Amino acid sequence: MKDLKQFLATCESEALLSDDEAKAEESVPGGLGLVFDFPGDPKKLKDRSKMKLWKQYLQANGRNLTMMHAANFPKLIRVGLPNRLRGEIWEACSGAMYLRFMNQGQFQNLLETYKDKMSLSVEEIEKDLNRSLPEYAAYQTSDGIDSLRRVLTAYSWKDPELGYCQAMNIVTSALLIYMSEEQAFFTLSILCDDYLPGYYSTSMYGALLDQLIFEHLLETTMPMLHEHFKKADIQLSVACLPWFLSLYINSMPLLFAFRVLDCFFMEGPKILFQIGLAVLKINGAELLQATDDGAFMHVLKNFFASLDDPIYPNAETAKARSLTKFNELLLVAYRDFHIVTDTSIRQLRQTHQLKVVAGIESFTKRSAIRNLDDSANLTKDELGVLYDKYYNAIYYDQKRGERSDARMNYVTYERFMGSVANWAKFTARDRTAEREVQLGIGQNFMTRLFEYIDTKKMNGLTFQDVVTGIGHIVRNGLMEQIEFFFNLHDSDKDGYLSKEEVLQLSETLLWLFREKGEEGEHLTGVSGFLKRAYEYLEAKPDEESSNNKYLSLGSCRMIILADETLETFFDHEFAQSFQLTEAPIERQSSLSREIFDSLFAAGSRFASGRGSRRPGLSRTSSKAPSSSTISSIAPDNQVSDPKSDKIGSPSEDSQVVQATPTPSTGTQEAVQKEDDADDDEDEEYGDDVLEEVDRLLDEFEKS
Structure with missing residues (x-):
């Protein structure tokens, strides 16, 4: 109980539900955003409104270690997490929170044990510290850089065989905006060991394997585009490998990259494939005109730079005008590529892993001999x-x-x-x-x-x-x-x-x-x-x-x-x-x-998959959506079949990405009574953004 009390003092959700919320929040450690501000305009992001909805959710479904995955949980995630709760929800979804609870003090002990000690990994970390999210103010100061250094160094000593690899600094610097150093340390451990094994090894065999799978999925779902890339000798990995390695952080504006991370920690690695395929599909017409890698990169760069642009700037309603290309991206990812499931990804990894190993062996061997x-x-x-x-x-x-x-x-x-x-x-x-x-x-x-x-x-x-x-x-x-x-x-x-x-x-x-x-x-x-x-x-x-x-x-x-x-x-x-x-x-x-x-051996989950669900949130069966509540993200004629594991037919995993019922009317009324000024915001977030985009797309296509 003593350990539990110490741990709960580090949880934002405890402070949020405390009798004296303002006083409790003062003692909760958090990310760099508390000092250097979080990216984006809180009002435009409707941060207060989201916090109220999450407070309602936590009161009804438990918090931190005891939080349940209820029916409206995916919806609250997909509309974007509030700044102060983002780090804790990432922790809870990934299971890093439970790892941190069971290993309290490990982070500080590693820093103390290896203080002033040098290694090849530590030397590499020093080279990359000043190249980590330079657009964020914290990493232009010693406070931000020192924080990043401590997390990366501690992890390199925790797993000396893996140590440090480029791109780990990018991901960790993003985590530290919303998490304390200790939270980021354990979340990085989960990423490297469970979510993305092999991504940050010397050979990057995990990322290379997933690139083969991504290309296979492109060929399966968009054969015309795949054939064009092949004929034009356009290398898909030139643009797409950095998407996977940096979790889109280096490709999208930060605000939207964090939205992808929200979904990533809830859904798992499959969201990386779904988002990537959606990017290619939305830009398909322009990409078919690209004749080389330069033109290919130019189309994608312009798209990512325009994610905040409205889809229908001349629409009659304010709600329609507020919908952006990013909303469309999420819609296409979930609706058109829901067939990409954890099960299908595991099967494809088993199919393609030997190709990657053979390629790594051949390349490494040739490089070693050539560089003698x-x-x-x-x-x-x-x-x-x-x-x-x-x-x-x-x-x-x-x-x-x-x-x-x-x-x-x-x-x-x-x-x-x-x-x-x-x-x-x-x-x-x-x-x-x-x-x-x-x-x-x-x-x-x-x-x-x-x-x-x-x-x-x-x-x-x-x-x-x-x-x-x-x-x-x-x-x-x-x-x-x-x-x-x-x-x-x-x-x-x-x-x-x-x-x-x-x-x-x-x-x-x-x-x-x-x-x-x-x-x-x-x-x-x-x-x-x-x-x-x-x-x-x-x-x-x-x-x-x-x-x-x-x-x-x-x-x-x-x-x-x-x-x-x-x-x-x-x-x-x-x-x-x-x-x-x-x-x-x-x-x-x-x-x-x-x-x-x-x-x-180190990443055996590639071959066997995570046999059980990640040690994240448990689900409340009484609130699970029934078949009648499945939204338009999955077409009516494609109801999930839990017996199907194949690419091309939905499986039980795809239910995770389906829209769920809106919060109850009582919940909305309670939120409105707290602050009448937020009436419009709360009403907007009572509907799933993806459902709204889907409906509006249908309307505009008909007109």
């Missing part, structure tokens, strides 16, 4: 094999929880090398007691090789390090290969091998030949090398008086060239032991499967 500073004279195919093996090794260790960054440590490197060269594999037999000495020799050589590849001494290998190191080894000629082994065993880097270092080189060669049998020419060759190397030991030129003897590089080369077996090994056998060609069976199980597993 040094390809070490390896072919594209060889680089591709190294890429797959490198990232497979990192992926499996990340899956085991052994590492979390993109550098390959020694443990991962050992597994990677085992996939590249057979001699580098440590089998169960190698780890038996009788091979303990050999195991030590092999690990010593592997460590030397790791240090050779790790030129920057970072105790970790990048893909570039691996390409450079292995590329130089496999492209070495005979003399370069001998020098490579010589230098690898020259521990003090003095240009000579001591007697002990000569012995270590011989042991390394025996370990590399271990699978060739204990009898034969390889063993004879190494024995002969060791014997002749000891014979050619000599003092260093500057230490002629010393008793210490060393083997020079020249003598080492001469001894090896005198033995045909060793010469063959250094000439081409060792270089060819690196398997840089891909077997057919390996191609079939390429990295796409591993990337798919990795990407969709």
